[in-house]
Amino acid sequence: MQQGHDLGRLIRFSQRDDVWRERLASVLDEHLLPAMEEFELDFEDLEELLGEQVPWTIWGCAFEDFLSRRWDPDGQNIIDVYLKRRGWSEEVLNRAYIEGLRDAHGSLHEVTDVKPGTSMKLRDLLTGAEPVTVREKSATRSLKQWDRIAVRIVPVRDHHVISGGLLPFSQEATDLLFEGLRDVLQLRKSQELRLTEEQLRNCAPLFSSAWLFTELPRILEPQSPQLANTDGEDLLFHQLRFPFAKGVLQSQVVAALDKVTGLEPAGAKLWNWLAPKTGNKKGQAQKKKAGLAYGTLTEGGTVLGTVEIKGKALILEVNSEERALRGEALIKDATGDLLRPPLTKIQTVEQLMREREDQTDESFDGADEVPPETLRQITLEHLDRHYRETLDQPLPALDDKTPRKAVRTAAGRKKVVEWLKYLENASAKKVGSPMADYDFGWMWDELGLGDMRQ
Structure with a gap:
């Protein structure tokens, strides 16, 4: 921890009294227990899966939540009790930080500007408050503009700093957090998500849960995304090479292709094969599989494949087995006996990516000369x-x-x-x-x- 941000004495103080120790344990359960029960893990498992530091960062998020709470029957706060009894042992700057942490609330912030090693500006995505510049050294060396982080902004005398419990939020974790907050606050999707500071204090465990429920499945059950084209067909890249029949000229094949409805010229000897336009977008959407849809769009519509003439061959490239069969029939109908049966090359996504990486490596062999x-x-x-x-x-x-x-x-x-x-x-x-x-x-x-x- 940075000098002036040492919570060691406060942590030890909270462990000495049975009442405060039990209260801290209950807050830790709120932050950690839902995920650990769901995935049948204990804290040591989290260290093994997420690394030694990350679980303790989440522990820190829970501890900071504990520090800001007030407990019945008389609204006691652990920091108030600690400073009354042991405040004399704290340096001025550290005491100011502890007092600021008591009154701070966690939220999801967007990084709008970064000065590495010095400061960054954070915009609260949940309260709509004006952006705040915080002094920070280590985090600003890795965070980039538009990153999202769950953290507490702590006022310390004449400036602001961030607390130690910082979690980086992906878009998936953000969506899960927002969904959880809407459920808790009973908000419709159409309503703007705006929370008061008190609501954020009450919802603090949701930040840890959203992060854990996003990261743990990714580690425990790593899955490749389900890739499909815009028709919902599994991605499998096909290249069909139709050799010219003996004596056939390029001009003859070009003339035949120019008559085909659905082939749009994209160059002197290149065509885009376009999907027929239809108003039944709802029906199309129902065909698609869950996952990532891979496709190419032009102003003319969805591109099903490309057709190109190279030398004495016509080459059709598509991204699914179904389109390969349809494209082969289309080309045969259009060209008749001008072309011979095709030779087909089939590649998975992984094979295509490896091939392109190899080509990239070769193209940069002489990069050091530039x-x-x-x-x-x-x-x-x-x-x-x-x-x-x-x-x-x-x-x-x-x-x-x-x-x-x-x-x-x-x-x-x-x-x-x-x-x-x-x-x-x-x-x-x-x-x-x-x-x-x-x-x-x-x-x-x-x-x-x-x-x-x-």
């Missing part, structure tokens, strides 16, 4: 082009709307803000890469959202 600043400039220019194109592409995260169209409504602006935060946060975490230095400010400004980046 000056670092030149490589950085090339990367940033590529990102500029990529993100400028992205602003005009429909995105699943925005209900298949382009960012420019989504910001036209209040609900759409909210989704675009979350999307931009996700991009910026993910990029900042690529430490050592030029991507970590990319400035997304122009995207916020171009979409008219610059004032929401604060």
